[in-house]
Amino acid sequence: MKSYDSKELDVKVGLEIHQQLATQHKLFCKCPTLQSAEVSPGSLFSRRLRPSRSEIGEIDPAARFEFAKNRTIKYHGRLDSVCLVEADEEPPHSLNEEALEIGLLVALSLGSHIVDEIHIMRKIVIDGSNTGGFQRTVLIARGGELKIGRHSIKIQDISIEEDAARLLNESDELREFELDRLCTPLIEISTEPMSCTPEEVKDVALAIGRLLRSTKRVARGIGTIRQDVNISVAGGPVVEVKGVQQIELIEKILNYEVSRQLALKKLANELAKRDITELKLGPIIDLTNCFHSTNSTLIKKILGSSKEIKGIRVNRFKGLFNFESESGFRLGRELAEMARFHGLGGIFHSDELPQYGISEHEVQTVRKTLHTEEHDAFFLAAGDPKVLVFALNALQERLQLVVIGAPAETRATTPDGTTKYMRPKPGAARMYPETDLLPIEIQQTLLSKLKRSVPQPWEKQLANYSSRYGLSPTQAQKIFDSEDASLFEEIARLTAIAPSIVAATITETMKDLSRRGLNMERLSSAIIIELFTSLDKGLFAKEAISEILAVIGNGKANDIGEAISLLQLHQLETGELQQILEDVFSKNIGIVQDKREAAFSILMGMIMAKSRGRADGALVSTLLKKKLTEFLATSDQVRR
Amino acid sequence: MELPGYRGRSQQLLRSSNVAVGDLVQVRVRNNAYKGTLLPRYEYADDHHIAIKLANGYNIGISTNNIVLVKRIRSGKAPRLVQTPLSSIDNKLPRIAVISTGGTIASRIDYRTGGVVPAVSAADLHSLMPELNNEVRVESEEILNISSENVRPKHWTLMAQTVEKQVATGMNGVVITHGTDTMGYSAAALSFALLGVPIPVIFVGSQRSSDRPSSDANLNLVGAARVASQASFSGVYVAMHIGLGDDLLAVHLGTRTRKNHTSRRDAFQSVNSEIAATVKDKLIEENKLRLPRRGSASDFQARSKFDDRVALVKYYPALDPDLFEFLIQRRIKGIIIEGTGLGHISADLHKAIKTAIDSGIVVGMTSQCLWGRVRMTVYDTGRDLLKIGVIPLEDMLAETALVKMMWVLGNYKRPEEIVSTLVDNLAGEITLRSPLRVGSK
Numbered sequence A: 001m002k003s004y005d006s007k008e009l010d011v012k013v014g015l016e017i018h019q020q021l022a023t024q025h026k027l028f029c030k031c032p033t034l035q036s037a038e039v040s041p042g043s044l045f046s047r048r049l050r051p052s053r054s055e056i057g058e059i060d061p062a063a064r065f066e067f068a069k070n071r072t073i074k075y076h077g078r079l080d081s082v083c084l085v086e087a088d089e090e091p092p093h094s095l096n097e098e099a100l101e102i103g104l105l106v107a108l109s110l111g112s113h114i115v116d117e118i119h120i121m122r123k124i125v126i127d128g129s130n131t132g133g134f135q136r137t138v139l140i141a142r143g144g145e146l147k148i149g150r151h152s153i154k155i156q157d158i159s160i161e162e163d164a165a166r167l168l169n170e171s172d173e174l175r176e177f178e179l180d181r182l183c184t185p186l187i188e189i190s191t192e193p194m195s196c197t198p199e200e201v202k203d204v205a206l207a208i209g210r211l212l213r214s215t216k217r218v219a220r221g222i223g224t225i226r227q228d229v230n231i232s233v234a235g236g237p238v239v240e241v242k243g244v245q246q247i248e249l250i251e252k253i254l255n256y257e258v259s260r261q262l263a264l265k266k267l268a269n270e271l272a273k274r275d276i277t278e279l280k281l282g283p284i285i286d287l288t289n290c291f292h293s294t295n296s297t298l299i300k301k302i303l304g305s306s307k308e309i310k311g312i313r314v315n316r317f318k319g320l321f322n323f324e325s326e327s328g329f330r331l332g333r334e335l336a337e338m339a340r341f342h343g344l345g346g347i348f349h350s351d352e353l354p355q356y357g358i359s360e361h362e363v364q365t366v367r368k369t370l371h372t373e374e375h376d377a378f379f380l381a382a383g384d385p386k387v388l389v390f391a392l393n394a395l396q397e398r399l400q401l402v403v404i405g406a407p408a409e410t411r412a413t414t415p416d417g418t419t420k421y422m423r424p425k426p427g428a429a430r431m432y433p434e435t436d437l438l439p440i441e442i443q444q445t446l447l448s449k450l451k452r453s454v455p456q457p458w459e460k461q462l463a464n465y466s467s468r469y470g471l472s473p474t475q476a477q478k479i480f481d482s483e484d485a486s487l488f489e490e491i492a493r494l495t496a497i498a499p500s501i502v503a504a505t506i507t508e509t510m511k512d513l514s515r516r517g518l519n520m521e522r523l524s525s526a527i528i529i530e531l532f533t534s535l536d537k538g539l540f541a542k543e544a545i546s547e548i549l550a551v552i553g554n555g556k557a558n559d560i561g562e563a564i565s566l567l568q569l570h571q572l573e574t575g576e577l578q579q580i581l582e583d584v585f586s587k588n589i590g591i592v593q594d595k596r597e598a599a600f601s602i603l604m605g606m607i608m609a610k611s612r613g614r615a616d617g618a619l620v621s622t623l624l625k626k627k628l629t630e631f632l633a634t635s636d637q638v639r640r
Numbered sequence B: 001m002e003l004p005g006y007r008g009r010s011q012q013l014l015r016s017s018n019v020a021v022g023d024l025v026q027v028r029v030r031n032n033a034y035k036g037t038l039l040p041r042y043e044y045a046d047d048h049h050i051a052i053k054l055a056n057g058y059n060i061g062i063s064t065n066n067i068v069l070v071k072r073i074r075s076g077k078a079p080r081l082v083q084t085p086l087s088s089i090d091n092k093l094p095r096i097a098v099i100s101t102g103g104t105i106a107s108r109i110d111y112r113t114g115g116v117v118p119a120v121s122a123a124d125l126h127s128l129m130p131e132l133n134n135e136v137r138v139e140s141e142e143i144l145n146i147s148s149e150n151v152r153p154k155h156w157t158l159m160a161q162t163v164e165k166q167v168a169t170g171m172n173g174v175v176i177t178h179g180t181d182t183m184g185y186s187a188a189a190l191s192f193a194l195l196g197v198p199i200p201v202i203f204v205g206s207q208r209s210s211d212r213p214s215s216d217a218n219l220n221l222v223g224a225a226r227v228a229s230q231a232s233f234s235g236v237y238v239a240m241h242i243g244l245g246d247d248l249l250a251v252h253l254g255t256r257t258r259k260n261h262t263s264r265r266d267a268f269q270s271v272n273s274e275i276a277a278t279v280k281d282k283l284i285e286e287n288k289l290r291l292p293r294r295g296s297a298s299d300f301q302a303r304s305k306f307d308d309r310v311a312l313v314k315y316y317p318a319l320d321p322d323l324f325e326f327l328i329q330r331r332i333k334g335i336i337i338e339g340t341g342l343g344h345i346s347a348d349l350h351k352a353i354k355t356a357i358d359s360g361i362v363v364g365m366t367s368q369c370l371w372g373r374v375r376m377t378v379y380d381t382g383r384d385l386l387k388i389g390v391i392p393l394e395d396m397l398a399e400t401a402l403v404k405m406m407w408v409l410g411n412y413k414r415p416e417e418i419v420s421t422l423v424d425n426l427a428g429e430i431t432l433r434s435p436l437r438v439g440s441k
């Protein structure tokens, strides 16, 4: 992957890592922090959220924007993981001390300055992801640093906050959320803006993740950690990219976002060259009549569904919708994305018309109606009359900002590693105190106590890990970084299987199976545990692991037992077994004579290996014991 | 130099550093420094921290023990709330008066204290409920600004007189914003004081503070204003949520409603009565309670006197008979007992109650069961109490009975008139028939 040069382009990247904490209870109530992947049947209640003024009397722009969308929010939830607090029907209980302690531990291990008296704040978020319309968050420490090799990463802030509800689906009128995740404690660690390569940024994210996991008190598994990335190019405004779930995507997103911001910067430079410091736009004008006898099937379809067409003139903007950077990025695309965000199908702009069946004559009529001059451009959009003006206003506002390059905004990540418009960047007005809770003084006695349990550095824990389980350093690191570390530990505890086999299965074999396109959801932790306990019992040989998982993954078998019989890994008949036993015994008679009873385990291993797991260990054991006793008795008699 | 909330050490430090709340300050501590806006201190906070708001919006407290230096970077004015200008409103629209008494309903967060303050101007109210701009003209009047636990009978008098005055100006309806804790008492009080009121008088509150986007304030206020301006019935009601969703509003009879939950938005319920009406969006749907209709304003007069020499005694197994002795000494004129079950109270207390009645105190019986009617002829205890002269108050709520006692004592003098008014249904507070199904029971 080609990467930008962070020094040359003056790219600054700040990371915000959000990690769920493994606490017993949620952050402000006594609900368990359990989450299921399922959607609860039926909805519990629905809400309308409206922006409230902050303590300084302002309404946050992001909140105002969300309110304008006028959506109903429906909440689903299970009664055992949601109480009146999550419903915002009861004041929050006191801050979860366990969560605070974990946060302080992390702060101590980063050498951060711990806040003397912490104040619980409300961060306004009225998209429905928080039932109250705000997320509770508390800054517990500032500063500190993390050493990665020779580099030292400066930490900005460490906060504890409540996780949001899980979005199930959304439409223009309705958003639906699942409440189980809401109010789960999170730690947020933000770094100072860094000037480093995308790969280095990824390493920082990885290192912070490791530091968090080294406390052993953070949640593991998919979705328990996610990253936000703040990116600015050449001293431009900071663009916030939300919700990077996989660390592997960070590089891709950074590359995309930098090229996007650069392209917009180039466009701004072009405007400056044309001496345009402020973009002049015409009013919103109805253009529906310009298309009354259109031949465009697209336009016909639009007008047939009682939509209107409106357009706006953009002075001296000719050619700039299509102004293309080296990376192939165009402003038209950015605007189309924003139009879709506001519920429109997209926009048509003068640089691409005539096209889509829209005739040159129609373009001329539009130009006349909008009073464009030679160097002017225009764009038009179709939509429901109610939405259309609101969306065009937003597009007008966005277009005004082209003179500054990439505007400050919040963007969301897409699964393919690009970003898309999400909402305006929240302002300072979004934070106000949680009036239901008092500030908390952090006691020195608590800090002294916690200082004694600051986790060992990651490298040290890793070394311990590899020696405890007899893993190679690479293998130990792979397991330590994987989401399945606790699964690994459990199997190591339950079975006598060599941990390196377990580790290899969990990391390499599973990855390989996933690459082969198998349904990994079928290979649950329970299946993996059953796999190893069965292996431990000698129901099959370790060589069959991959095959067994594959037939479960592709749906041919539902559990280990089914897989074994499907693959004919079934056990040998007693006769066949006796044959193998006799064979092994006679070939190793020397060992028997030499070690006597102690030869049992050696022979046992040999027989099991020879039967390639198709022998019942218990049966082999009985048969072997009998044979050994008889043999020794006979040989003793002979000697006597 | 303004340092609200600061005292002792922190106040001293800030004074000597010559900084005020609202200033952008640098606070240097051992091996670190913070920059932020100096915030006021909470009223009950300790005296050894100063609070600042950082540029990222977070507030933090810094211990005076760690502070080396506080320096002003830039003096600032404490931000002022921006008033939303009132847009022109069609003067043909119905007029309603919004009378505010306090509580969290019409309030917003105060920068200085971090608490909530009332928002009482008509412009404020319109900005709280923009959807009403094309439906009603709101005129506002602030008569009190107190938490509802501080509302006393004299305040009911004030509320009733204010409504009387508003009726005389030809208002189409009145909305009274009120803290929820005692809103049931006030609604009952005005139900009696405003008997025969020709327009709807709607009490409204909010359970979830209006500083949160999920507040129930908007739906409640908008619904209350719609009922006040558009309903065809008159009388005193409480308008609050039904259920946890923000779509349905209940209009409860002022004499029948009670706050039955500490925090939920649907805390108010009608007890022993159907809800009078429901409001969904613009639709007001009336139940079959045969509510009084709107009437003419010309002959309306409030009877707003209350005698507060009353007591509400809840029976409990260890209740000391001497309590009644004390009430007699305090020259109490009326007692409402919240008895057990059908209207009982331990035989150990009968003598004390007899003494109270003999000394001229009016004693009425209600039930702590909340739902149901007192029937004192079923068991000996009840019969004994009846014989002593305790008045069974049917299916009236204890709180309503208490308020009614105050109003009756304030407006009637002759003992037989007091008793007959007490047991007479004036404002829907008593029904003599117990339907099989009432509301949620």
Ligand SMILES: [Zn+2]
Residues within 6 Å of the ligand: A026, A029, A030, A031, A081, A082, A083, A084, A085, A086
């Ligand atoms: Zn809960």
